[in-house]
Amino acid sequence: MYEAQLIDAKDEKNLYYPFTSKIKWEVAHWAKLRGSSSTVFTDLLSIDGVIVAGESFDVYYHDIIECIKSLYGDPDFARYLTFSPEWHYADDDETVHLFHNMHIGKWWWEMQKKLDAQHPGGTIVPIIISSDKMQVTMFRNIPKELHHKPSSGSHVLLAYLPTSCLKHITNKVSHCRAIVNLYHMCLHCVLAPLIPARTEGISMCSSDGACCHCHPIFASFVSDYPEQLLTTGVKFGECPKCDVNAKDTGSNTMQFHLQKLSEVLDALAAFNDGNLVFVCACAAAGIRPIIHPFWEDLPFTNIFRAITPDVLHQLYQGLIKHLLSWLSAACGGAKIDAHLCGLLDFLYLAQYPYHSSETLHSLDKALDLFHQNKDIFIQLSIHNNFNLPKLHTVHHYHLMITLFGTTDNYNTEYTEHLHIDLAKDAYRTTNHKDNIQKLVEDYGMTHFREALACYIVHKHQGDHSVPLHDRELDHLVGDIHFPFYHLPVFHKIKWCSIDTGGLTKGHVTLDSLGSWLIHRHSDTVFVRLGEDLVTNDLKGFSVGQVQVIFSLPPKSLQLLFPPTVNIPPHLAYIKWFTPFPSAPDQNNRLYKLSRLL
Incomplete structure (x- = not known):
């Protein structure tokens, strides 16, 4: 009778029946098989979902492979993508090397040779991770001229990491080790898809239809000194x-x-x-x-070489800031001016957008000048010694510029701006409760102001005008100021059927007592490209996900738009998908699309 009851009550959708979840099945499986062996508790704690000491942590992250595909397939970047390393020279005899973008550096050449030895013809996709209590990712097939503009969309918010204080661990040494291990475990989950992708490669297509067999490789890590120590494990x-x-x-x-x-x-x-x-x-x-750091199994990755210079925190906020305070304490002087001159020369040379073998030699000479004269601060009892990690790190600038290009390829100035937009400003708009979940839910609306400003600019230009260059568009967008702080939004569209036969039965009262709230979701829509387009071909449509429907205040229309332009009463903020490919997939005959992040 018991077995018959199990058959009758069996839920075909639940793979772990009669248990209600996977974790309950695994705990029962553990109790049944392991018994009282010496590793019984280790096996129990290895089950996903088992909470230790009442502590559990949430990490929110995107699929890094999908992020890379989205950037790779963005139509705005198609003409700028680089696929192979290059050597650039300043003279005809090819004796003076030039360094600027990342594909000009020696690292790309070294990785390409290693990759060709295993997978000939593969395309390298260098991945740069920037950390400042959150993760931002970018890949260096896009030139630095685009990465300098935060509004270009060439950076992707990859993850929100937990920042728990772990107060339940009272031992100081164990507490520090637990924080480090938690950080690396979270990043291991985020970057794990890079391991098979580097080994096997993935096929990626740019928006112009060109497809390459790509191998994403973790190239460099951009962060301040505390995050560098946390990542490498150095004291x-x-x-x-x-x-x-x-x-x-x-x-x-x-x-x-x-x-x-x-x-x-x-x-x-x-x-x-x-x-x-x-x-x-x-x-x-x-x-x-560190127990299994995230970079341990990443192919072709040397984390110590991946740590890049940080002009913002190492030079401006590190050395120059302290140097100015020392000078004010010493009340000036000709010899002290010489000390300042050496470090300032290094600061300006380090920020060159183009470097050559000769300018790198000047960079080393400027650093030598500072070291030759720095003892004056010790003689005046202003500073005891110069055993400063940030002073030592500037010795690595020469090597890193030759490997990864100039410092503006990986400066934290650009990702710091994104950190303010995507974390700090977003947090201030919440009720400070469940803030991480709130940030994740609202991330789709991050570029709302820029998108609305671009729409206003295009309406001013007209549909038949010459398309604007990116620099012109950025300039015009920056001049637009909105005369409002709030907008009316609509979370649902109600479709009304036209009663052509006059058979309306009258007013119908809905029973709301038996209704329930559904989870927030955004519908996917087909958008026809052009009002005059009549074709039913899929190439005449784009696919997008409607995040919100809103309207502009009537009083603001005359301030934002010319009087000859008719603005619809309702507008929508849409997250677009990639264009339809030329042909469906060979296996399932369906069209595959991905998000344009």
Whole structure:
């Protein structure tokens, strides 16, 4: 009778019946098979969803492969995409190298040679991750001239990471290790799709129809000093890139080398040999004992070489800020002016949008000038020593420019602006409760002001005018100011049927007591390209997802639009999908689209 009852009550949609969820099935499976072995609790805690000490963490992130495909297939970037490395020279004899965009650097050439040895003809897609208590991703097939404009859409918000204080862990050492391991576990989940994508490659098509077999490779990590230490596992006060001693970071003559990745990976592999052996091995390698850092299994990735210069935090807010305070304490002087001159020369040279072998030599000379004269601050008792990690990191600028191009390829200034827009400003608009969930829900409306401003500019230009260049459009958009702070929005469209037969039965009262609220969702729509287009071909349509329907205040119309233009009473903010391909998929005969983030 019991088995018959199970058959009658079986839910065909529930794969884990008679259990109601996967986690309940796995716990029962654990209890049935493991018994009282020595690893019983380790096996229990390895089950996804089991909460330890009452703590659980949420991490919100996009699929990084879909983000890359979206940027790669954006029509605005099609003519700017780069697919292969290049050498540029300043002279006919090819003796003076030039460096600017990332594909001109040595890193791309090295990776292309390694990739061709395994997968000939593959296209490299360098991935740059920027972290400032959140994750922003971009890929360097797009030139830096576009990345400099935050409104270009060439950056994608990749993830919101948890920032829990872990107050339930009272031991200071365990607390620090838990925070580091939580950070790396979250990033491992976010970047895990890069591992098979790099090995096997993925086919990606740009909006002009050109398809390439691409291999996304984690290239560089852009962040401030605390995030650099958190990522590499290096201790505070040391360099996150090389093996220099913390007491020698102020020296200009001390020899140093980049951290050896092979030795670090060997130390991380000692995790299976026990906690004491693991901690000692990591200490000998110069890193903290991190359990499986996110970069451990990423192919072709050297995290110590991936740490890039940070002009904003290292030079402006780090060295120059302190130097000015020292000068004010010393009350000026000719010799002190010479110290300032050396570091200022380095600051301006480091920000060159184009570098050559000669300007890099000038960069090194400017740094030497500062070190030759810096002892005056010690003699005047203004500063005790110069063992500053940010002062030492400037020694790596020359190498990093030759590897990844000039510093404006990976400066935190640009992602800092996005951090303000996507995190700080967005948080201030919430009720400060469930703020992460609120930010995720509202992320689709981040570029609402820019989109509305572009619509106003196009209405001023007219439908038959010459299309504007990107720079002209950005200039006109920046001059538009909205005379309102709130807009009426509509969350639902009600369709009314026309009663052609006159058979209306009268007013119908709906029963609202038995109704229930549904989850918020956005409908997908077909948009006809052009009012005069009559064709039923799919090429005459675009697909988008309606985020919100709104209307403009009547008093603002005469201020924003010319009097000859008729503005619809209702407008919509739409997130677009890629255009329809020329042919459907060969396997399922369906058209595949992806979001234009």
